[in-house]
Amino acid sequence: MSKSLKNFITIDDALEKYSARQLRFAFLLQNWNARLDFKESSMQEVRSAESLLNVRLAPSPPSPLHLAESS
Numbered sequence: 001m002s003k004s005l006k007n008f009i010t011i012d013d014a015l016e017k018y019s020a021r022q023l024r025f026a027f028l029l030q031n032w033n034a035r036l037d038f039k040e041s042s043m044q045e046v047r048s049a050e051s052l053l054n055v056r057l058a059p060s061p062p063s064p065l066h067l068a069e070s071s
Contacts (some may be wrong), residue, residue, distance in 0.1 A: 009038060022046050 025046045
């Protein structure tokens, strides 16, 4: 990306389109010494990873057996 070629994105521009959490995921999914290729397909991968994480970390409803024991 190059400012002279007008193919760069600022952090403020990225935050208008993506959440801070999604940007963190984008950075975390890259190798530490690799150049970050910031494109829409990469952000789609980030969104799917975020939704998978949300599903995995969502609190599960209490089971009926557990409710009967606590009464």
